Amino acid sequence: xxxxxxxxxxxxxxxxxxxxxxxxxxxxxxxxxxxxxxxxxxxxxxxxxxxxxxxxxxxxxxxxxxxxxxxxxxxxxxxxxxxxxxxxxxxxxxxxxxxxxxxxxxxxxxxxxxxxxxxxxxxxxxxxxxxxxxxxxxxxxxxxxxxxxxxxxxxxxxxxxxxxxxxxxxxxxxxxxxxxxxxxxxxxxxxxxxxxxxxxxxxxxxxxxxxxxxxxxxxxxxxxxxxxxxxxxxxxxxxxxxxxxxxxxxxxxxxxxxxxxxxxxxxxxxxxxxxxxxxxxxxxxxxxxxxxxxxxxxxxxxxxxxxxxxxxxxxxxxxxxxxxxxxxxxxxxxxxxxxxxxxxxxxxxxxxxxxxxxxxxxxxxxxxxxxxxxxxxxxxxxxxxxxxxxxxxxxxxxxxxxxxxxxxxxxxxxxxxxxxxxxxxxxxxxxxxxxxxxxxxxxxxxxxxxxxxxxxxxxxxxxxxx
Numbered sequence: 001x002x003x004x005x006x007x008x009x010x011x012x013x014x015x016x017x018x019x020x021x022x023x024x025x026x027x028x029x030x031x032x033x034x035x036x037x038x039x040x041x042x043x044x045x046x047x048x049x050x051x052x053x054x055x056x057x058x059x060x061x062x063x064x065x066x067x068x069x070x071x072x073x074x075x076x077x078x079x080x081x082x083x084x085x086x087x088x089x090x091x092x093x094x095x096x097x098x099x100x101x102x103x104x105x106x107x108x109x110x111x112x113x114x115x116x117x118x119x120x121x122x123x124x125x126x127x128x129x130x131x132x133x134x135x136x137x138x139x140x141x142x143x144x145x146x147x148x149x150x151x152x153x154x155x156x157x158x159x160x161x162x163x164x165x166x167x168x169x170x171x172x173x174x175x176x177x178x179x180x181x182x183x184x185x186x187x188x189x190x191x192x193x194x195x196x197x198x199x200x201x202x203x204x205x206x207x208x209x210x211x212x213x214x215x216x217x218x219x220x221x222x223x224x225x226x227x228x229x230x231x232x233x234x235x236x237x238x239x240x241x242x243x244x245x246x247x248x249x250x251x252x253x254x255x256x257x258x259x260x261x262x263x264x265x266x267x268x269x270x271x272x273x274x275x276x277x278x279x280x281x282x283x284x285x286x287x288x289x290x291x292x293x294x295x296x297x298x299x300x301x302x303x304x305x306x307x308x309x310x311x312x313x314x315x316x317x318x319x320x321x322x323x324x325x326x327x328x329x330x331x332x333x334x335x336x337x338x339x340x341x342x343x344x345x346x347x348x349x350x351x352x353x354x355x356x357x358x359x360x361x362x363x364x365x366x367x368x369x370x371x372x373x374x375x376x377x378x379x380x381x382x383x384x385x386x387x388x389x390x391x392x393x394x395x396x397x398x399x400x401x402x403x404x405x406x407x408x409x410x411x412x413x414x415x416x417x418x419x420x421x422x423x424x425x426x427x428x429x430x431x432x433x434x435x436x437x438x439x440x441x442x443x444x445x446x447x448x449x450x451x452x453x454x455x456x457x458x459x460x461x462x463x464x465x466x
Contacts, residue, residue, distance in 0.1 A: 001021070001350070001381060002045075002104050002206075002352045002383060003020070003022060003045060003104055004019060004022065005018070005019050005066065005100070005102050005103070006019075006100070006101040007062070007099065008098060009087045009088050009096055009099065010061070010068070010085065010086060010088070010098045010100070011061040011065065011088065012409060012413060013088070014091065015414060015416075019417055020419075021046045021383065022045065022046070023043070023046045023400070024400075027421065029400055029401070030400045033046065033048065033375065033400060033403070034047070035381070045105075047375070047382065047383050047384070048371070048384050048403050049383070049384075049386070049404075050371070050388055050393055050404050051386065051387045051388070051405045051407060052389070052391075052394075052404070052405070052406050052407070052435065052442055053387075053406055053407035054409070056409065057408055057415060057442060058409055058415030058417075059356070060357075062407065062417070063208060063387065065100070066354055068084070068086075068100075069100045070202050070208065072182060073182060073185055073199065074185075074203045076181055077180045077181050079180075082119045082180070083117055083118070083119050083120070083122075084119075087118070090412065090414075097116040097117055097118050097123050098116065098117060098118065099114065099116045100116075101113070102114065104201060104352070106198070106200075106201045108132035109132050109197070110129060110130040111128070111201070112126075112127070112137070113126070113127045113198055115182060120180065121145055121180055122143070122180065122181070122182060122183075123144070123145055124143065124144055125143040125182060125184070126139075126141070126142045126143070127139075127140040127141055128140065138157070138158045139156030139158070140155070140158055140159045140194075140195070141153055141154065141155050141159055143174070149179040151174060151177070153174040153183065155170055159194060159195075184198060185199070205352055206352050207351055207352065208354050208356075209353065209354065209355045209356065210356050213337065215336075215337040215338075215340045218309060218337070218340065219248060219308075221343075222246065222247075222309070223295075228343055229245075229246065231339070231342070231343050231346075232246055233246055235335075235342065236311075236332075236339070239335060239366055241332045241335065242313055243311045243313060243332070244313060245312045246309060246310070246311055246312065247310050247312055247322070248310065249307070249308050249322070250305050250306070251305070251306050252304070253304040253306045275302075309324075309325050310323065311323045311325065311332075334360060334362060335362065335366070338358075341353055341355060341384065342374055342377060344382070345374055345377060345378040345379065345382045346377045346379065347382075348381070350381040350382060351382045352385070353382070353384050353385065356386070357387055357389075359390035362390075364390050364392040365392070367388070367390045368390075368392055371398065371399075391432045391436060394431040394432040394435050395431065396431060400421075401419070401420045401423075402419055402421040404421075404431070405417060405418065405419050405420070406419075406441060408441045420440060423439075
């Protein structure tokens with residue numbers, strides 16, 4: 001589970017900002033939400049976080065920062081590649097290092113991993129941990145690289161052990177790590193197994209769902225997991241979409257019929273790639289323009305089978321009628337792509353999901369029910385953190401005060417992050433009304449519309465100029 005993350009000098013986050021998922025233990029509201037003692041020392045971890053803020057305040061920048069850090073850890077860099085970090089642009093911060101630090105628990109242990117970097121190199125990188133059942137933090141490694149790209153690495157006993165041979169191997173890895181590459185990433189490529197849990201947390205546990213993302217595993221999930229299919233169909237019925245169930249259609253691939261506008265070169269390359277795959281393997285492709293998704297399956301006879309999702313409705317006569325996803329509304333398509341996140345939260349496998357713009361194309365009541373289901377069906381090791389403009393969710397009957405966070409941008413273009421728990425308020429205060437009235441900040445402040453010159457205002461009547 002994520003305990004906290006710190007960001008500095010990335011996009012609109014100029015100053016050091018800490019995003020914390022540690023609950024306020026003195027708040028006894030919705031105590032069933034908390035994963036108790038998950039962070040050690042009696043601290044409780046929040047399972048859900050709702051992030052509010054005006055347009056361009058920095059909500060999506062927070063998601064982008066986490067996505068950048070994950071990609072840097074998991075994918076690494078090429079030898080001649082500059083690091084694609086985006087420092088704060090409204091000042092002379094281009095050469096100053098950006099900072100990222102994650103504190104999280106995984107498989108019973110707690111870790112603190114972070115790095116400082118610019119586009120040219122990693123300046124600092126560190127990893128500490130608290131083993132399960134222990135109280136003292138131990139060092140795995142500290143790496144420092146000078147501006148002349150001279151690197152020194154100090155190893156803790158947890159990583160190097162007591163073997164000189166082990167020390168020599170680690171020194172060999174450190175010497176071979178490029179200035180633009182993370183030592184954690186390089187160590188995993190060299191099979192330093194003890195660091196695999198930290199790497200796997202970024203690769204498997206930390207999950208980013210951008211605002212416009214499609215769930216690429218839908219077709220495979222429906223084909224391979226009946227419980228997932230049932231969950232998806234039941235939620236779609238519950239949401240009043242008119243969909244009775246969701247199914248797959250399988251047909252033999254015909255490029256002339258299914259991809260008539262695909263260039264021949266692209267078609268030939270695709271056929272060659274698919275012919276080289278093993279039998280019973282799958283590959284996802286998109287139609288030109290990305291409006292239609294297809295799953296290709298190579299069966300036992302090496303025949304290419306096209307698989308596409310279909311939604312099933314009941315006709316006036318009570319018979320089933322199948323629709324393509326493209327025939328459903330944009331809101332229904334968005335919901336279909338979000339429901340897998342709920343299913344993931346039900347599983348015992350640990351996940352930390354960051355979801356950008358939960359309420360995009362969703363009715364406010366549907367957003368609220370989505371959050372309520374997420375709270376009710378989550379496993380104690382899973383977390384859902386989302387950005388939203390939906391003030392319908394600003395309700396202490398639904399969320400704790402420390403589960404509601406705000407991002408606000410200053411006049412200098414600097415984003416700041418804070419929690420509703422930092423405000424003193426009456427127990428009966430309507431949070432939604434207080435937020436819209438500007439009590440907690442993080443809302444847009446409009447100028448006088450008459451100054452635009454678009455309105456003719458006489459008495460109480462305003463007419464738009466043509």
